[in-house]
Amino acid sequence: MSQNFENLCDADRNNNSSITVVEVDKPTNSLNTQSDPKNYSIIIRYNNNDTEDINKLKNNNSKILSIWRKRLILLIVSIAAAITPMTDAILYPALVQICSDFQAPEIFVNILVAIFLFFMGFGQISWAAFSETFETRRRVYLICMPLILISCAICAITPNIWLLMVGRGLQACGTSSLVVIGCGIVADMYELTERGTAYGSFYLIYCFTFLLGPLFGGYFTQYFGWRSIFWYLAIMSGVVYIAILLFVLETFNSNNSNESNESDVEGSETSEVKLSPSRKRFNPFLPFKLLRYPNVTISVLYISIFCTFVDIQLLVASKNFPKKYGVSTSTLGLLFIPSGIGLMVGSFIGGKYSDLVIKLKKSKQNDDGSIQPEVRINSIWIATIIAPAVYILYGWLFEREIHIAVFLVLWSLGNFGVLFIFSIISTYLVDSNRSKSASVSAVFHCTRLFVEASYSIFEAPLEEYLGIKWMFTLFGLTMVLSNLLIIAVFFKGRSWREKMDK
Structure with missing residues (x-):
């Protein structure tokens, strides 16, 4: 033939x-x-x-790029994705000062966070649908990066808090594409046994900005004013934009075959007729169709619950550490460093360890059958114990006169556990939905952000009525109970997928 x-x-x-x-x-x-x-x-x-x-068919060979080309693209898209949490975390030390400058009530601290998260969630879904409808990754970057630059300028010169909210909404719409398209590119380039490590490295750089963001935000706010934060973000985005123009290729693979969920969102991938990208209709909510798979829905809900408490802890620290320990805004930024280290280490080790579990399973398999994606879930169990235990302990100690170093260590351990799980479950979702890697990442991040935004609004009244001790106890118990969800996916995920594919 x-x-x-x-x-x-x-x-x-x-x-x-x-x-x-x-x-x-x-x-x-x-x-x-x-x-x-x-x-x-x-x-x-x-x-x-x-x-x-006919040269377009060469786009389907992104997995055979040279290792150095893959590493260069991975580095650039990881730094691009890092702009997303940077734009979020860098503003935390400045939130109280912003409300003070505009003479706005303290509730606007939570509202600014919630607006950014809501628009981020909607944007991720829309950009993922655009990417996979029109079969492109690179063009999304070329549209979104200028939008980020414009929004940074709006936020930097805003005369009131209302225009700041508009600017933050636009900023969220632009930066929302960077993570999901980056996830899609990683899935385009790497095979199953390499993907966990690749995603671990991707989220390592992503999480590095959780370390740098508050640190930079604190110093910029104290020494140059909070508006300088947005000029810095504009410069960072401009440099990344140039790197994308010069070095990032189009990696979209129109013939990706799912290693697990065989059916495509828009129909069977084995269909004989495929529309050209120019003839497809754009539906910004198309990725939500992936939620018809129970393993996707449950996994997304599970990791959303865990990730929510990382942001809640950032809010609690931003508001309470200055009151409890009398730290300045620049010092407050330094206190976020252990948190960022925990996120980075958890992401990297989680990805490496899950790939090791996959390789061990493959070496023990007697036949040449494919490895089921649920095998990767078998690597999260230790972290499912660490994270809730640390959060409960954190809450019970917070209302006592304990040295601040104790909370920083607990904070780091808790974030290590959450990102260990995050890295593995996000890779599992891509493993089980290979042909829709950007869409499943968008659904995952969108749901997570909606949950986080909702919690960020209710965090203030919960803290007021329950106190930090019982609020964190509630969060920890919620984590423990949610482990039942991922246990169900581990045992039933394969049968659910096979049933849906039929």
Whole structure:
């Protein structure tokens, strides 16, 4: 068949026509060739009116890029994705000062956070749908990076808190694409046994900004004013934009096959007819169709619960550490460093460890069958104990006269546990939805952000009526109970996926 295909391609060149290659599920003799029944066949259709460049098929070889090219692209998209949490975390030390400058009530601290998170969630869903409808990763970057630059300028020169809210909303819409498109590019380039490590490295840099963000925010606010924060973000975004223009290739793989959930969101991926990107209809809510898979819905809800408490802890520290220990805004930024280290280490080790679990399973497998994505979940159990235990202890000690170093250590351990789980479950979601890697990442991050935004609004009344001790106890118990969700996915995930695919 291989030789016949080459002969057909030669004939095609002489006729100045283009060909469409379509994968089908079952062997076929449509080319009048003898094919191995174990292998897939292909259908060749001639279409003289089709003007698409056949070189587009080269986009489907992103996994065979050189290792140095992969590492360069991974580094750039990871730094780009890091702009997202940077724009969020860098403002925490300045929130109280901003409200004071605009003479706004303290509730606006929570409102500013909630607005950013809500727009971030909606933006991620829309950009993921755009990317996979029009089969592009790079173009999304080229649209969003200028939007980020414009929003930074608006926030920097705003005369009132209302325009600041508008600017933060636009900023969230622009930065929302950077994580989900970065996740899609990582999935495009790396195989199953490498993906955990790649995502661990991706989220390592992503989490590094949780360390730098509050530190920079504190110093900028104290020495240059909070408006300087947005000029810094504009410069950072401009440098990344130039790097993307120069070095990031288009990696979208239109023929990605799911390693698990065989059905595509828009229909079966094994369908014989595929629309060209220009003829597809854009539906910004299309990624939500992935929630029809119980394993996706439950996994997304599970990790959203855990990640929410990382942001809640940031809010609690921003408001209470200055009161409890009398620290300045610049010192407050330094206190976020252990938290960032915990996030970084948890992400990197979680990714590495989950790949190790996959490789061990593969080495023990006697047949050549594929590894089920649920195997990766088997690497999270120790972290499911660490995280809730630390949060409960944190709450009970906070109302006592304890040295601040104790809370910083607990904070770091709690974040280590959460990001250990985060890295593994986010990779599992991509493993089980390979052809929709950006969409499943968007659904995951969008749901997480909506939950975080809702909690951030209710955090203030919860803290007032329950106190920090009982509020963190409630959070810890919620984590413990939510572990039942991921246990269900571990045991039933495969059967749920197979049932849905039928």
